[in-house]
Amino acid sequence: MEPENKPLPAISSTGCGKELSQLQTKNQELVQYIRTKTDRLLQVMGTVPLNPDELDDETLLAVDPIGIVTEAFEQVLEHLHTTNRDLSDTRDELQAVFDSVGAGIIVVNEQMEVVAYNYYSLGAFFPDQLGVMGRNLRDLICGHEGEECILDQILTTGRRVEQSNFMHEGRHYHLVGTPLKSADNKIFRMVLLYTDITERRAAAQEIERLAFFDSLTGLPNRVLLKDRLNQMLTRAGRHKEKVALLFIDLDRFKEVNDTLGHGSGDLLLQIVAERLTSCLRTSDTVARLGGDEFVVLLEGVEDREGVMEVASKLLTAMSQPIELFDREIYSGGSIGISLYPHDGNDVDTLFKNADTAMYYAKEQGRNTFRFYSSDMHASALELLTLSSYLRHALERDELYLVYQPQIRLVTGEMVGVEALLRWKHPDLGVIAPDRFIPLAEETGLIVPIGTWALKEACFQAAQWISRGLPPMRVAVNLSAKQFRNPGLVATVRTALEQSGLPAHLLELELTEGMLIENIASTHETLKALKAMGVTLAIDDFGTGYSSLSYLKHFPLDRLKIDKSFVLEMAEKSGDSAAIVQAIIALAHSLKLTVIAEGVERQDQVAFLKQHCCDEMQGFFFSRPLKSEALEELLQKCMQGPDFCLFNY
Numbered sequence: 001m002e003p004e005n006k007p008l009p010a011i012s013s014t015g016c017g018k019e020l021s022q023l024q025t026k027n028q029e030l031v032q033y034i035r036t037k038t039d040r041l042l043q044v045m046g047t048v049p050l051n052p053d054e055l056d057d058e059t060l061l062a063v064d065p066i067g068i069v070t071e072a073f074e075q076v077l078e079h080l081h082t083t084n085r086d087l088s089d090t091r092d093e094l095q096a097v098f099d100s101v102g103a104g105i106i107v108v109n110e111q112m113e114v115v116a117y118n119y120y121s122l123g124a125f126f127p128d129q130l131g132v133m134g135r136n137l138r139d140l141i142c143g144h145e146g147e148e149c150i151l152d153q154i155l156t157t158g159r160r161v162e163q164s165n166f167m168h169e170g171r172h173y174h175l176v177g178t179p180l181k182s183a184d185n186k187i188f189r190m191v192l193l194y195t196d197i198t199e200r201r202a203a204a205q206e207i208e209r210l211a212f213f214d215s216l217t218g219l220p221n222r223v224l225l226k227d228r229l230n231q232m233l234t235r236a237g238r239h240k241e242k243v244a245l246l247f248i249d250l251d252r253f254k255e256v257n258d259t260l261g262h263g264s265g266d267l268l269l270q271i272v273a274e275r276l277t278s279c280l281r282t283s284d285t286v287a288r289l290g291g292d293e294f295v296v297l298l299e300g301v302e303d304r305e306g307v308m309e310v311a312s313k314l315l316t317a318m319s320q321p322i323e324l325f326d327r328e329i330y331s332g333g334s335i336g337i338s339l340y341p342h343d344g345n346d347v348d349t350l351f352k353n354a355d356t357a358m359y360y361a362k363e364q365g366r367n368t369f370r371f372y373s374s375d376m377h378a379s380a381l382e383l384l385t386l387s388s389y390l391r392h393a394l395e396r397d398e399l400y401l402v403y404q405p406q407i408r409l410v411t412g413e414m415v416g417v418e419a420l421l422r423w424k425h426p427d428l429g430v431i432a433p434d435r436f437i438p439l440a441e442e443t444g445l446i447v448p449i450g451t452w453a454l455k456e457a458c459f460q461a462a463q464w465i466s467r468g469l470p471p472m473r474v475a476v477n478l479s480a481k482q483f484r485n486p487g488l489v490a491t492v493r494t495a496l497e498q499s500g501l502p503a504h505l506l507e508l509e510l511t512e513g514m515l516i517e518n519i520a521s522t523h524e525t526l527k528a529l530k531a532m533g534v535t536l537a538i539d540d541f542g543t544g545y546s547s548l549s550y551l552k553h554f555p556l557d558r559l560k561i562d563k564s565f566v567l568e569m570a571e572k573s574g575d576s577a578a579i580v581q582a583i584i585a586l587a588h589s590l591k592l593t594v595i596a597e598g599v600e601r602q603d604q605v606a607f608l609k610q611h612c613c614d615e616m617q618g619f620f621f622s623r624p625l626k627s628e629a630l631e632e633l634l635q636k637c638m639q640g641p642d643f644c645l646f647n648y
Helices: 016-045 057-062 067-099 119-125 148-156 197-214 223-238 252-260 262-277 304-319 347-363 374-393 433-443 446-466 480-484 488-499 512-516 519-532 548-553 562-566 575-589 602-610 627-637
Strands: 105-109 114-117 160-168 170-183 186-197 242-250 285-290 294-301 322-324 328-329 333-340 370-371 399-408 414-425 429-431 473-477 507-513 533-542 558-559 593-597 615-617
Touching: 105 119, 105 615, 148 160, 148 170, 160 370, 160 615, 170 294, 197 223, 223 242, 223 294, 223 347, 242 262, 242 304, 242 347, 252 262, 252 285, 252 328, 252 512, 262 304, 262 322, 285 429, 294 304, 294 602, 304 627, 322 333, 322 488, 328 333, 333 347, 347 370, 347 374, 370 533, 374 414, 374 433, 399 446, 399 473, 399 627, 414 433, 414 446, 414 507, 429 433, 433 446, 446 473, 446 480, 446 488, 446 507, 446 627, 473 533, 473 558, 480 488, 488 507, 507 512, 512 519, 512 533, 519 533, 558 562, 558 575, 562 575, 562 593, 575 593, 575 602
Parallel strands: 333 370, 414 473, 473 507, 507 533, 533 558, 558 593, 593 615
Antiparallel strands: 105 114, 105 186, 160 170, 170 186, 242 294, 242 333, 285 294, 322 328, 399 414, 399 615, 414 429
């Protein structure tokens, strides 16, 4: 019976498969050679006598069956040896390629037993590296809650299957399972390829967080806020419901940031974010827009009363004291509210109207809330117009100074004046300082305006002296931006040199908050100013970040008691009276003089005199006067003490 002449299975000619193909060809040639020799042997054996004695030597040699077969099998053995060596080398090369793949590869049979794997898979699924071959893979990757086993899916569908987020030992993997099928389309192997996507997934989550969440507070940012508001408006329109947008601005954040530093400002924002979140339902949204601005979205609003209740809770939470690096800070906030659909049907309109209402709340005294009304639009437009006018006020000589006398309490004589900024617009008339000075601070115009006020006050005081009037100390307020300006000392020196005013007649008033930020730099600036002979005073003492350490270490001369304490101190049982007494005693113990501002009544004068306050100023003695009117007052003083004393 002749053997079947079947060709060997074909192998891919790419990569290492090409070498296997070449070996296959050699094997086929060798098999063909053996078959040829065998056929020749059978042919000869069929034509010769069965009795060997009848064969001559030549014929016997030609039909030697043992020689023919031995020669053939020697060649087979030699070739098989070579083939085995080549196959071993190829197998090693294939395993090296297998192991170099940056992903895990595990091959299992239909019973899910491991028949092949690469080195990468050892770390994830086979850390012990023992008994890997033959291990059942089902125990490792099946049975996860809520997930169908990928191997079962392959066997069921007979197709390639992916699993995008497979969890194993706390790490995330992407799995791809592929079936290998026989000629009769039966699965005999399954190849599982997986990659560790833990870091990639974390990076994607971080990118999403940065794109949609505020990095400081963890709250939704403007992008996510608008998306959520759009969704809320869609639902509200479908169900005929209301949505409230509350625009929140912290009232004293800029002061904290400028005086205590950005670290304190960041911590304040984080604390406020937590407090706002604690006041809301899980269905509500609180987001940070940037800076000190927050927005709250309330869905399913029934009426204004419900919104007012939430706004009141938010204000209460924000107004509670906050501990910042051993300092107690009171912030508070202003809230503007717009309602869908009454105040707008789209995101931008609701934002704009709530923002307008928020600024209106600030103008009404802060730490309050206001609902938007159409009248507010005109007010907001007026504020924008005012800001534009202010930019040209200095160059158009619309700004001027007035001077309020400061009186020595014991003698009643005028010993100084405070220079106060005023603005008279040609069309709007005199504009109150509490309207335009915050605008100047916000726009940065306070620096050039403050420099002008400083120089103008020095020139005016020097001019009075040049006209033979009594030398008069002039106090000028410095803003926080001016004080932090590196050119402040040079500006003060220039103002004194150009005006000719003696340095001891210039008093610079600072707020407590200015002194706390960057203590070392503040001390150097104060020391440089003091070296020129300038007098230094703390304005509104007791309302900010009072600290005995800076009073002791900074070269200060005077404390000004804030008018808010003066207004209530006549009630001797009240806290204000005790605070005023304490400030006076503290100042005198540190050899500082004390001046009370905002004195308007006789009982206030009596109280201050009783407790040995050094100086006073306020409407009780004189309103702020223009330079000409003050000059007339100084000229009266030239006529004798009786003409210059303030009787009380």
